[in-house]
Amino acid sequence: MKLKKYSLFILTAASLLGGSCKLSVVNPNAASDQQVLGTSSGIIALSIGIRQTYSTTGLTNLMVSPDVTAREIKGVATFTNVIALELGGSNVTPDGNVLSYWSSMQTVMSMCESVINSAPKVTGLDAGTLSGVMGQAYLFKAMCLAELAMAYPEADLNTSTTTPVTFAPRDQVFARAIGLLDSAVTAITANAPSATFQSSVAGPDFDLVNTIYAMEARINLMAGNNQVALTNANKVNLTATSKFDYSSLTPNPLYTTYTITKSYFPRIHFGLPDSLYYAGDKRIAFYMTTPTQIINGDTIGTMAGFCTSQTGSIPVYTPDEVRLIQAEAILRLGGDLNQALTLINAVRTQTAGDPFGVNAGLPPYSGTVDYPSLLEEVYKQRCAELYLSGLKWEDTRRFNRPAPPANSSERNRIYYPYPTQERINNPNTPADPNI
């Protein structure tokens, strides 16, 4: 039967035609948002991603641009953004740096918001793991908001892919960050982070609980809530440490910046005027080494500290920062001067045993014991102890240090301008600060 033969031919052709095709092809290279946000394994992976992004892209910005602005390091490369950042003042805009700073914080915030919104909805996370990932997401979003408020007079409280975000003044941004940290405390208090959280998200060196209290202390101090700062600082276990860890696949960003690309170098004596540092301070040798060279009249050294190895860790906060927060809060609250002095001396006289090797090796404080003198001593100790942490720029505001354009010795800008890319695409972007 020919008809049968024809039919066979057509049926064969038609089945070959339809034989291979599906239209929903799974991407084998990468997970999509539904796959990440709808599963417990995705939430755990994204929680690691939050910390990875903050500790690499984030720190590349937080620990570099504000350090240039606060005169701790010097930009030497001839790229236009480096020149503009180093020059400071109101005439130049380091747009590349401010875009990178702004965007990296927004990216981490958006990842935190994804975890905060999705983690409670997925199945398969035990209570202690859920409280851990929620606590970590609240923590990092709070840190991002604080970093934005440290560089801008106004910032967004949330990211949004749908509508252009609105901006809130920096005191409200700090308040929101503190609110998030309070949520973190509530979460970890209700259910202590589990062993699963520690092994599958935090790893051996990141201490979530102490970091939350340390950030409560740090950000409340910036916001002027000295009592709350003190209360939370007292909750931090000063024998514990919390670190960002690196590997050859995720290298230490400071190592890359200061040892490979070499666009920036440390100013000798932490870039401080003679009146603000102590000659015998052993922390100078910890943070920088030889050779030194003179570029455009400034003496610069070679970076050491937490930048010497591709896989070396960076502290999230240090116990000595917590001591200095306690001292500063006590002073600002009008508390016991001797109690503050004891804390200051604990930092000054340390000769060994600092968990991060940052030992000042100075004699005990011998100056006038009064409120303004001790407060200035706290500032000096912070400048040395917390060198390169990105905190000095904010400290210059809180300690009312000399300001540009009149005096650029301790900072060359008050705030950063908003990145052009935000301004072009978001009509709510506020006017740039004057300087």
Add this chain to the structure above:
Amino acid sequence: MIHLSPKLTKVTHGLVVLALLFLWQTSFAQDHQTIKGVITDARNKEPLAGATIRLEGTNYATTADLQGAYTLNATVKDGTYTLTISYTGYKPFTKSVTLDQKAVTVSTALTVDALSLGEVVVTGTTVAVTKKQLGNAISTVSGKELTQGLATSVDQALAGKVAGAEVSQNSGNPDGGISVRLRGNSTISGSSDPLYIIDGVIVNNNSDQLIDLGGYTENRLADINPADIDHIEVIKGAAGAAIYGSRASNGVVQIFTKKGRSGEPTVTVSTDFRQNSLRKKVAYNTYPFVFANTNVNDQTKIPVTRYDLQDQIFAKAGGTDDNVSVSGGNDNTQYYVSAGYLFNGGIVKSTDFQRGTARARVDTRLNDWLKATVGFTYIYDAANQMPNGGINQQYGALTGFIFGNNFINPYPNATTGVYPTLSPAGLQRTNPLEAIARFKFRENTSRFIGNITLSATPVKNLSINYTLGYDNSTELGTGYIPIGNTTPTYNTGFSSRADKIALLLNNDLTVAYKTHIGDRFESSTAIGGTVQTAVSNTDVVTGTQLSPVSQISSGAATIATAESRSTLNIMGLYAQQTFGYMNKIYLTGAIRNDVASSFGINDRWQYYPKLSGTYLLSEESFWKKSRLASLIPDLKLRASYGQNGNLTAIGPFDRFTNYSSISLPGLPGLASPTQLGNADVKPERQTEKEIGIDASFLHNRLGFEFSWYDKSVKDLLLPVTLRPSTGYSTQYQNIGDMTNKGIELLVRGIPIQTAGFKWDVTAIFNSYRNKVFNIPGHVVTFPNGFGEVAAVEGYPLGSYYATYAARNPNGSLLLTPGGLPQLEKSGRDANGQPTGSPLTKVIGDANPKWTGSLTNELEIGKNWSFRMQWDFSYGNKLFDFTRRVGDRDIYGGLAGYMPELEGKVPKGYSAAIYSAFDFWIDNGSYAKLRELSASYMLHWRVLGNKPVRISVYGRNLFAITNYPGWDPETNAAGQSTAVRGFDFVEVPIPRTLGLGLNYTF
């Protein structure tokens, strides 16, 4: 595993039912018939070997042999049939024959037809139709035209031969890539090269950058041997190509390979020897002094020796192209088997390209209603490459040349063998002589292309075709830079290996039926479906800090790897209906429905309509009866409208938010990407309107083909910059628009035609204007043009957009108080000097105002033939980065820096104009003697009556241009869609001379 979408399943079932309905009413009586005859050229009575003889309504056809003789054996039932005899460039001959199992003889002499309206084409129609029925222009190129000018690839050979096509060779490297634009660009993000189909197989024409060679890449059409090609059909836009749906927005080039003919085995052997050489050196700095310092007020000079580095980089290089084919067969089965080997030496020392091809094609009749064609091609090619240019990497040889100081002795130290650095301090670039001597960059491709086509003619006039096409290529790129070198970034050694395996598969089923409705109407109906998939896997391993001697990446101290995989699935269905009236009016309508897995689920299925009409005024009886008929024997008006899409503008997974895999020590994780997904992306959509007029005069000895088109693309996919406060940086959105409006004209004439002499002239003229609109932020710049090339609102794509010199109102340069040019800025200060931030604007356009070609062919006596083709481009501008760098003080290797040394311009002048980019926009208009050949048929008694054709060839022999650089045709950004005319030390296209022999027996 079958995952068939419900929609396609339904339609496939529909096709089967429809086909079965046709079969139902059939009777199957078949009888044996024979038709034979001899086909000659009416001009000189020479046989027309290769003329096609077809029995219409059946799938029986044959071709004439070397003596012009043919025999067509057919098994069809007795009756009256139409016999068509055709040959490219000649007016077809049709005759009604009555078959009753007695042998019939049909012999004829064909006359030339300058317009070729009777030519039979299949592209865009699926069923064979003559050109006169089409509402859109379609171009055909014969295989013979491709092999007369020493071209090494098919696309290279197309230059100047197709109206509406702009063919540019982007690099003069022996495997340099080629771009083909049919009626301008159709996209911004994707490739603008047309869809290539070889014997029904959709073939890979990717330009994969496996290892960074400074911008240039091979495009995979380089694998196809032009000697295997019988002819090519080109459709330029949506109006004609709508039935190819969402892959055809850049037009379609359909390639048909040679096939065997029944009879004694025929063997063709051809060989040629060629020599490539640098056509022109750029003028270099010969001034025997340099400035002692950079202080503009200090004219102190130091004597130096200048070296001619071009002499050390470029050299003459040989090549050969050898082909052998055997064909033959009987009435039922014909075969064509061929093998080819190409060696093409590069004019940059240490470069070459070799290609071996083997092809077999068998056409066989399985029974009286079913035919099968099986084709296999295997290709292996190997290139020795030299990185040049330098869009991302700076280790290239010519990069080192242009950034080098030519007053430093470039030769290696005689005892240590160490090469000196030629570049100024702090701006390290490779010593070009070291790159040539020590670098090893290679690319190998192993590729198989196969097709199986089944054609059934169960009933007269009903044809069913099924094609399975398969194209799998494995590319391997390796790069090795030994330790201890002058490169800027890899002085501890570099080794990289990149693999790509790419598979393309297509299944196509077509059912077509032709019939007459009464005496006056004819109808042809086609329905079809396609299922296609494209799969690719890429791996890259790069090692730096190599151990001595070891050339492999795993021998390195630092190793980085990257891998990616992709799958794209496409399905489509179409229906096309043509009605003809009295052989003078034809109307065609078609609709295609396409789906691709790369797009969002909501807009995945897209419809693409087409409508076209043609009116043959010269077929009207009033015309035929009047004197017009002898004056203008053919006059055709045509118009068409069509839409199609673009699947390749974005990758298969670009619509997703693809999280990045990251890790902390021992903790694998995921991080947000910079690109936000967009679930609603849909294909770009092109709409083309075309009207045209075709006419022939003087007894078909002058043909005229004119088209006007308006091709617009909506919903262009662009990577839009987002507010950072979204948490992301970019997103693909359907946002821009683009238009191309233009004309194309082809005039072919045969001024002299006698028995002993024929002169054939063809002129092609193309002109179009491209513009882009709705560009987000008005400007999108492209990184592979250093951000100085952009899509600018209201300007042509590929406009040069950069900073420029400040000028006075009268156009003269506004100089600094020191007398130097300076950049234009946002304002003027109290002294009238520019102040503020530098301004940018459109300072030039890569697109030519028009392009064209002029070809003259002469046949003298029986043995001599000559061919000359000139290609023209007018009004295109080049962004001359080569001159910009070479003319600058700190590099200073080109002659343009000499006036500063000679004191004719102030010291510091070249540095002052370095960023005033309007100084570096050059006119790239040219006229090139693209192809020149002379052939003689040598009749030797020992070879019987089978002549040997001896030819001398020239390619790119000569150029008339004011362009100061090496070559106005090349582009350092390779096959980039948006960045064109970007001259950044790209290797110029060589001048090639060749001597060839061709013998068929």
